[in-house]
Amino acid sequence: MSLAAQLGGSKRWKRPPLIKSPLLRWLLGIGAALYLAAAFGSLEVNWLRVWEGLDRGWAFVLGFMQPDFVSRWADIKEGIIESLVMTVTSTVIGILISVPIGLGAARNIAPLPVYLFCRGIIAVSRSFQEIIVAILFVAIFGFGPFAGVVTLSFATIGFLAKLLAEDIEDSRAEQLEAVRATGSSWLQLMNYAVQPQVMPRLIGLSMYRLDINFRESAVVGLVGAGGIGATLNTSFDRYEFDTTAAILITIIAIVMATEYASGIIRARVQ
Amino acid sequence: MLRLDGVVKTYPTGDKALKGVTMAVPKGQVIGLIGPSGAGKSTLIRCINRLVEPTEGSITLEDVELTKLGASALRVQRRRMGMIFQEYALVERLTVMENVLSGRLGYVGFWRSYFRKFPQTSIDEAFRLLDRVGLSEMVDKRADELSGGQRQRVGIARALIQDPAILLVDEPTASLDPKTSRQIMRLICELCEERGLAAIINIHDVALAQMFVRRIVGLRVGEIVFDGPPDSMTAETLTEIYGEEDWSATIREVDEEADEEEADVAPATSGHMPEADRDRLAGLT
Numbered sequence: 001m002s003l004a005a006q007l008g009g010s011k012r013w014k015r016p017p018l019i020k021s022p023l024l025r026w027l028l029g030i031g032a033a034l035y036l037a038a039a040f041g042s043l044e045v046n047w048l049r050v051w052e053g054l055d056r057g058w059a060f061v062l063g064f065m066q067p068d069f070v071s072r073w074a075d076i077k078e079g080i081i082e083s084l085v086m087t088v089t090s091t092v093i094g095i096l097i098s099v100p101i102g103l104g105a106a107r108n109i110a111p112l113p114v115y116l117f118c119r120g121i122i123a124v125s126r127s128f129q130e131i132i133v134a135i136l137f138v139a140i141f142g143f144g145p146f147a148g149v150v151t152l153s154f155a156t157i158g159f160l161a162k163l164l165a166e167d168i169e170d171s172r173a174e175q176l177e178a179v180r181a182t183g184s185s186w187l188q189l190m191n192y193a194v195q196p197q198v199m200p201r202l203i204g205l206s207m208y209r210l211d212i213n214f215r216e217s218a219v220v221g222l223v224g225a226g227g228i229g230a231t232l233n234t235s236f237d238r239y240e241f242d243t244t245a246a247i248l249i250t251i252i253a254i255v256m257a258t259e260y261a262s263g264i265i266r267a268r269v270q
Numbered sequence: 271m272l273r274l275d276g277v278v279k280t281y282p283t284g285d286k287a288l289k290g291v292t293m294a295v296p297k298g299q300v301i302g303l304i305g306p307s308g309a310g311k312s313t314l315i316r317c318i319n320r321l322v323e324p325t326e327g328s329i330t331l332e333d334v335e336l337t338k339l340g341a342s343a344l345r346v347q348r349r350r351m352g353m354i355f356q357e358y359a360l361v362e363r364l365t366v367m368e369n370v371l372s373g374r375l376g377y378v379g380f381w382r383s384y385f386r387k388f389p390q391t392s393i394d395e396a397f398r399l400l401d402r403v404g405l406s407e408m409v410d411k412r413a414d415e416l417s418g419g420q421r422q423r424v425g426i427a428r429a430l431i432q433d434p435a436i437l438l439v440d441e442p443t444a445s446l447d448p449k450t451s452r453q454i455m456r457l458i459c460e461l462c463e464e465r466g467l468a469a470i471i472n473i474h475d476v477a478l479a480q481m482f483v484r485r486i487v488g489l490r491v492g493e494i495v496f497d498g499p500p501d502s503m504t505a506e507t508l509t510e511i512y513g514e515e516d517w518s519a520t521i522r523e524v525d526e527e528a529d530e531e532e533a534d535v536a537p538a539t540s541g542h543m544p545e546a547d548r549d550r551l552a553g554l555t
Contacts, residue, residue, distance in 0.1 A: 177321055178359035178425075182432055183348035183376025188383050192372050196363035 063241025064248075072235065072243045079231035080250060082145050083217040086227050090149045090217075091210045094156025099202075101157060102164030103190065108176070109168065118161070125158030134220040145226030152213045152220070159212070163205050164198065171197040200269045207262030211255055218251055271297040271468055272318070272436055277327035279313050279492075287313040289492040290327065295436065300462050300469045302479035302500070305489035306512050311472040314489065315438040318470075319351045320344060332435060349376035352429030354458070356441035358421040360428075362414035366405060369413050369424050370396045373431035392431065399427040403457065419450035426458060430465070437462065437469040444474060451475065455482045476508065476520055 019025040069076065104110045104118035133154055137147040171194060179193035221229015228247060235243040272295040279288040287310040295301060303311050316322035318329055320336065329336045336347055352373070360369045374392045375383055382388065388396075400406050403423035413421060422442060429437055442458060443451035455471075459482045462469050473479045479486060480500040488496030488511040496507050505517040 172359075172362075174355055174357055174359040175361050178353065178355055178428075179361065179372055179375065181319055181321060181348060181351070181353040181438075182373050182428070183345040184372070184383075185345065185375075185380060187380045188375045191380070191384055192364070192368075192375065193361055196361050199363070 060241050060244075064245040066242055067245035067249055068240075068242035069246045069250075072231075072240070072246075075231050075234075076228075076243070076247055076250065079221070079228035079247070080254070083214065083221070083227035083229075084254075086145050086148045086152060086217045087210060087214040090152030091156060091206065091213050093149070093153040094160060094209065094213075095206055097153065098157050098160035098164060101161040102168065103194075105161055105165035106168035108171075108173065109186075109189070109194065118165070122158050122162045122165070125154055126162065130155050130216050130220055131223060134223050134225040138224045143224040143226075148217060148220045148225035148227055151225055152216055155216065156209055156213065160205055160209055164202060167198045167201045168194055200266075203269050204262070204266040207258075207265055211258040211262060214258060215251070215255060271295060271332055273328075273330045274314075274318070275328045275330075277314070277317055277329060278325045279310070279317055279322060280325045287492055288317065288324070291489075291492070291494055293487060293494060293497070295468045295470065297435075298462070298466045298468055299485060300459055300471065300483045302483035302486045303470055303472045303489060304474070304476055304479055304486060304511065307474075308491075309489040310492040311489055312440055315353075315440055315470055315472060318436075318438055319348050319353060345376055349432050350435045352432045352434035352437045354422070354425050354429050354437060354439040354442050356444045358418070358425045358445075360413040360421055360424055363412060365410050365412055366400070366416070366424050367396060367409045370400060370427045370431055373428040376432065395431055396427070399430055400424075402461075403427050418446050419454065422446065422450075422454050423457070426454075426461065430461060434467065437467055437471075439469055439471040441472050441474060443478065451478060452481070459483070476503075 017025060019028065101118045101121055104114045105122055107115055110118070130151055134147065134151040137150045137154075141147045141150065175197065176189065176193045179189050184192065217227040218229045218232060221227040221231070222233050224230070228251065232244065232247050235241075235247060274291055274293050277288055277291045278286070280286050291310075291314060303314065305311050313322055317324040318331075318336070320339075324337055327337070331347060331350060334347055336344070339347060361372065364372070368386065371386070371388050371392060374388055377392070378388060397406070397409075400409060403426055405420060405423055405427070408416065408420065408424075413424060416424065425442075437458070439458060442454055446454060455478055458469065458471065461467070471479070471483065480503065484499060486496065486498065486500050486503060487494055488507065490511050495510050496503070508517045508520065509515065
């Protein structure tokens with residue numbers, strides 16, 4: 001019993017600190033503060049350049065105020081249609097490949113070698129940003145939307161297969177057990193116990209990936225993999241900010257539309 | 271009909287869940303398997319249909335050695351063992367009918383089951399069973415719309431449509447209220463009697479087990495420490511199974527239950543009376 005309690009006073013309580021050792025706690029805190037100060041100190045900012053950039057930024061804002069859909073409409077239309085085609089095909093191809101890989105990457109239903117193999121594919125797909133993959137595929141397949149489709153399908157696998165596998169691992173074990181106990185085969189187990197549990201999430205993720213792929217299709221175009229990104233890049237290079245604004249507004253509108261649609265679909269499949 | 275011989279289960283963590291369990295289940299006998307949490311009850315019944323692989327020992331069902339079967343032969347034998355679960359283990363997003371028909375998965379090919387084209391005889395049987403467990407109105411409801419008691423009835427129908435020789439029942443009443451618990455236990459025991467099914471029922475509620483089964487097996491840390499009729503259980507046996515505790519309440523409850531059953535028999539009331547009576551009493555507990 002503490003002295004205070006013995007004296008009839010009330011016992012004090014303080015929340016235990018996250019890091020127990022006071023020495024380590026202070027060292028970490030001071031170290032982080034020093035590093036932050038040094039990091040800011042090493043940033044070289046050319047304030048003159050920033051000042052000049054403001055003008056350019058203002059020109060962009062003005063251009064944005066008066067988007068010009070008309071003068072380059074044919075290019076915009078072509079770019080958007082190409083992007084949409086890339087989006088849909090790459091999402092469908094990505095889903096078709098992701099589902100078997102996702103099943104294989106779920107530890108509770110796949111044997112260890114299959115699991116490691118599928119996790120490996122996912123890790124490779126996730127370790128590169130779309131731009132890097134796009135540069136690679138443009139180098140392999142040449143400029144154009146085909147490289148973009150391959151890039152986005154590849155990126156979709158890492159995203160969808162991983163999240164699908166995690167959802168399968170989170171599914172209720174007793175439901176799997178119950179279906180297995182009836183003498184079902186592996187495929188029947190997938191169809192009766194796994195699919196009903198993960199389907200809403202799979203649909204939601206696919207819709208989400210569809211709109212990610214649309215946005216990415218604009219990005220991979222910058223490195224020559226087709227789509228609206230190429231059109232956007234050209235308009236930037238020509239300082240046609242009004243056309244750029246028109247392209248950006250179109251992209252925003254389409255992203256919002258897919259987002260709205262995916263919201264409705266996800267609510268429906270609960 | 272079912273024989274377990276020196277069944278041992280050691281988990282990869284080194285935990286010995288079963289330390290040589292030997293027992294025989296004759297045709298049509300319903301056994302209550304009691305014991306504290308962690309005694310190995312769930313492991314034992316899962317070793318029988320090999321949802322858990324036994325480490326040692328042999329298990330034979332109607333002269334088929336289950337422990338040595340390959341994957342497809344095991345699936346054929348699993349059809350003969352219906353399983354009922356504590357948390358019902360229905361596939362919640364499937365309809366009641368799909369859940370019941372999933373009991374036939376061992377009998378049909380993948381594409382038939384995929385398109386839900388089960389043979390008409392299975393569908394007739396499913397309707398008959400749903401009617402028997404009192405759910406004929408619920409056929410196309412989704413399983414997660416049902417109450418606990420209703421879900422367990424679906425679970426029972428799914429186990430029975432397998433046309434099993436034995437039921438493996440894992441804590442069927444642990445998630446149910448006292449009245450529903452009795453109804454479910456009664457239903458399981460009645461159905462076993464109707465169909466001449468054997469059953470092993472894992473159950474926490476000793477008094478409930480004593481009410482409904484003719485043989486009780488007590489398991490403690492992976493070993494059988496009691497095997498006999500329910501009325502031969504005493505405070506000492508319960509102490510042996512569960513450890514030191516004041517068992518007078520449990521035992522007394524048992525005595526009351528026994529008295530009540532006798533009282534029911536004595537006036538020879540109509541067949542339905544005792545049931546209603548018991549339910550009323552159960553509702554009060």
